[in-house]
Amino acid sequence: MGNPKILICDDEEGIRESLKLVLGDHYNLIAVDSGDMALEVLSHSKDIKLMLLDIKMPKTNGLNTLKEIKKKFSQLKIIMVTGYKSVETAAEATRLGACGYIVKPFKSEEILETVKKNLES
Numbered sequence: 001m002g003n004p005k006i007l008i009c010d011d012e013e014g015i016r017e018s019l020k021l022v023l024g025d026h027y028n029l030i031a032v033d034s035g036d037m038a039l040e041v042l043s044h045s046k047d048i049k050l051m052l053l054d055i056k057m058p059k060t061n062g063l064n065t066l067k068e069i070k071k072k073f074s075q076l077k078i079i080m081v082t083g084y085k086s087v088e089t090a091a092e093a094t095r096l097g098a099c100g101y102i103v104k105p106f107k108s109e110e111i112l113e114t115v116k117k118n119l120e121s
């Protein structure tokens with residue numbers, strides 16, 4: 001048994017790096033910069049337990065990526081990461097199957113706690 005595997009999907013390298021710094025000691029991480037890459041990784045790695053998904057990305061945005069991923073990997077837990085607080089977007093993400101929501105700039109403890117809580121539930 002290794003650490004649980006988590007997929008990080010964010011178009012900004014800085015965000016991917018901060019998430020890696022926060023989660024790297026506790027989880028086995030894979031980071032990608034687009035929804036297409038996320039789908040590609042998910043189709044090859046069956047043991048990914050949870051995904052952190054950016055909402056604002058240039059090609060396919062996070063909500064559309066969420067929709068696509070949930071169609072194929074309905075059991076995967078997905079936590080959205082966003083740069084601005086929007087009740088509508090949060091509600092839409094929840095409706096599409098996201099299990100949580102983190103607003104940037106985030107605190108390390110907040111991410112660790114949200115990820116841990118969702119992996120346990």
Ligand SMILES: [Mg+2]
Pocket residue numbers: 010011012054055056057
């Ligand atoms: Mg982004």
